[in-house]
Amino acid sequence: MTSITPTTHPCGGCGASVRYAPGTAVLRCPYCGHEQPIAAPARQVREHSFDAFLAQPRAGEVAAHRFSCPGCGARTESDALSTNCQFCATALVADTSKGAQVAPEAVLPFALDRRAARDAMRGWTRTRWFAPNRLKKVSEAESMKSTYLPHWTFDAGTVSDYSGQRGEHYYVTETYTSNGQTKTRQVRRTRWYSASGRVSRHFDDVLVAATGKLPRERLDALEPWALERVVPFEPGYLSGHHSLRYDTEPDSGLEQAKAKMAKVIEDDCKRHIGGDTQRLHEVRTGYSGVTFKLVLLPVWIGSYLYGGRPYQIMINGVGGEVQGDRPYSTVKITLAVLAAVAVVAALVLLYLGQRG
Template identity: 60%
Template sequence: MRQYPCAGCGATVEFAPGTNALRCPYCGHTTVIERQPDRVVREHDWAEFAALPRKPIALLAANVYVCGGCGAQTESDTVSDRCRFCGAAVVAQVDPVDQVVPEAVLPFTVDRPALRAALGAWAASRWFAPSGLKKVSEAESAKSTYLPHWTYDSRTVSQYQGQRGDHYWDTETYQANGETRTRQVRRTRWRGASGTVASDFDDVLVTGTTKVTREHLDALEPWPLTDAAPFRPDYLAGHETLRYDVEPEQALDAAKALMAVVIEEECRADIGGDEQRVEHVDTTYADLTFKLMLLPVWLACYVYAGRTYNIQVNGRTGEVAGERPYSVPKIAAAVTGGVLLVALVVFLIWRGRQP
């Protein structure tokens, strides 16, 4: 387990979002995180990884934290966290034998003041939300959390079978009011089609945790993945980091599903014509590689009428996604106002037509 005592006052230092340094929240002393030229972000060969013996992540024991500040001992399945008693930053050692070690981390740049501004702008833009929603920007309980994600690279070759549809116009005769008339009708001529398409995929992103709603995480995209740094535990100090609970094999299936959508579009483009039917696609994957990376997300919540609404903020771009309550009085007032406006317009038109 790693701990980060301040060289100035002995308190625990934390990674400061938007910087490349660890900062003491008490005396302000900073320690720059030195770059390591020999440390680069690596992609791991999938075939080699698949041949290794490994325990399912669900069977691994929780990490044991022994706080250097107060001496408390706690257990958690997180990779980094704060001591539950004194708040000191603690980071666990990840055993590469039992689990996949993060290869890259996208450090936080959105600090707490920027978080308040992002939440405030988001709350102000929610139409029909309760007036109290503005308090979401005061979410001091929001946690800066690194979420595990898998990325996959691959070269693919896909053989497809389908049909190509070409539109043409036909003259159709019909009866109307006892008269024989004609009209132009568009029809489609179908013929078989087959071929091969090749695609290159880079950093197909799949979330590695089930503890955060995937729909909300998808809404936080795009992520500036090219800004990711080689993994160092220092970036996690003072922030929570979730351990992945989606196995890499599961994530690969999800990545292939995302690739399949792109491949089908490329098959359609290769078929050409006005319409396409893709009936079968057989894809082979070459140079398949993957890595585990950590992405920064602020997790906040808002309680309204006894219900908790979850909100996520991209810790790099400030993009906000999440749930929101609706104000029944505001909706009712808007509907009533709309009805009155229509009634007023109808009345004015009627008055204008009176002699």
């Protein structure tokens, strides 16, 4: 277990622990309101060679951090990169330059404060189809925690050789009988031709969640992220906010990134084949110049109670996109189904009446 003397940011006015103020570049004291700027980074955001990473010795299981609070002296264990002391609320940030894990290279600072996150949640609850009417009155989560979540980004050059078929449509005239009358119609057919070729593409910042503690599909749904606004990692942005360390290793993340790249490459191959429609039989892709970095993305994670049951929501801390669980109204769903059945029945009666 790693014992850590965490990074802290004391207030220059009263000595209390300051927090990063979302939407700014300052640390603000929650007690006296004193503000102090976050130090300007002395470097640019960097990409790291994936081959160089693979050549390094791999660490075994990473133990939890043991934080030693400089405020009250309490010792706590946590898997977080940043947290608050549970006894005196001092904001604690781990020294990421030490330890077995890859250090964060960049951070996308929170732009939405707690009030803005609450407004985003309120708007979300009011626009849920088939939600109970009382859900619209839920305006604030029972708990709402600003949390930086680890993500990998990958860059790579790709060259893909493919084989498949190009389909070209043509039409033939077909004769058929309807109600005793002979009629003709145009029917589409497709001629298939063998096709093969090579396509290339450079991928930049293919994003993959580096934590399995939250549903991956829901994290993906929080996209897009304003990655052009990331800044070099600086501990001050984490002060007063929770931050998870990654539990998905870079090599596993790269495989997920390749799956995302494969979908784009498949579309490239189909465009290269041309024609009216395409079939792909095989795609062989080579990767070169693979680089990666660890970036921390801001998410408000909250839960609310409805009908005695907790529901979780997540809010993109920059764009305000909301994803989460919600209750459904059986009454509204039943009424919608009955209305649909009534419409179908009316159309059937109208059709039968016209035929009669």
